[in-house]
Amino acid sequence: MLYTMSRDKDLSLHQVLNHYRKNIKKSFDLYLFNVLQMTEVAKCSHKDADKRASKHLPSAEDKTFTPKIYDNELMQSIVNNKCFWDLIKSRKINDLQEDDTNLKYYVDFAESDEYKAYLTQTEDTDQHHKDIFLQLYRFCYSNEAFDDEMESSFPAWLDDKSLIMGSMKKTIKGLPATEDFCEAYRPTDETTVEFGEVLLEKVVNENDELLAIIEPALKNWDVDRVAIIDMILLKMAICELISFPSIPTKVTLNEFVEISKLYSTDKSKDFINGILDRLMKQLDKDGKIQKEGRGLKG
Secondary structure, eight states: OHHHHHHOTTOOHHHHHHHHHHHHHHHHHHHHHHHHHHHHHHHTHHHHHHHHHTOSSOOHHHHHOOOHHHHSHHHHHHHTOHHHHHHHHHTTGGGGOOHHHHHHHHHHHTTSHHHHHHHHOSSOOHHHHHHHHHHHHHHHHTSHHHHHHHHHHOTTHHHHHHHHHHHHHHHHHTOSOOTTGGGGGSOOHHHIIIIIIHHHHHHHHTHHHHHHHHGGGGTTOOGGGSOHHHHHHHHHHHHHHHHOTTSOHHHHHHHHHHHHHHHSOTTHHHHHHHHHHHHHHHHHHTTOOOOSSTTTTO
């Protein structure tokens, strides 16, 4: 959002905050969509069962096949979860589903050794089911078509991908689903408002003050030569160091170096690390970094 503002001077803080909030909502929708898609792909096993049963000369595998990847208790704890379906319907997530695409994922996954081994197991445990769900989800998200599908409905998919993948793995490992299991993955106000919105507003409203702190640390670098993303990251980091007393300084430094690897140039991580290290020492010397709790400055 800060980069967007830097490119479009007509955007107001109010507009950017609204867009930020919509993106947060879309991130949760993206999680719900991924959970739904996993169940819908597994549900295609019933079509597989019908196809096998209708064969004139079924093989031994056809005769023993069961759609257990969908019918087991763990998957059904999601399928029959009222809270989950209320969210799916109210947020119109179901409208994004494509049956043909889900069937293709299933058909391709059905050829995998992991799924074939799962089908031959005579005694299944909860862990067996969880393992195959993880294999199914990994198979889907490693598919190039999956990225295309996600991006068509969720433009921020590539930004949110690691977050969603982590949440999906936790969801699967936590099965059977509790009544309100989805709520554990809904973004909290503490994260999105008390941290996210406050940081966004402060960087915008205190832009000149932040720039005045950064400029002396650039030494031989002209401000205009610093990459736009790098300057935004420096401003955000300084703001976090000064205005968020519960976040350790090392966490701030490491997080922004990692973010620079994702969004900026190859040389940015070293630049960001060097400038922030210099600024942290100066700000601490000036008494501007006040952290709550032991060890937060380290």
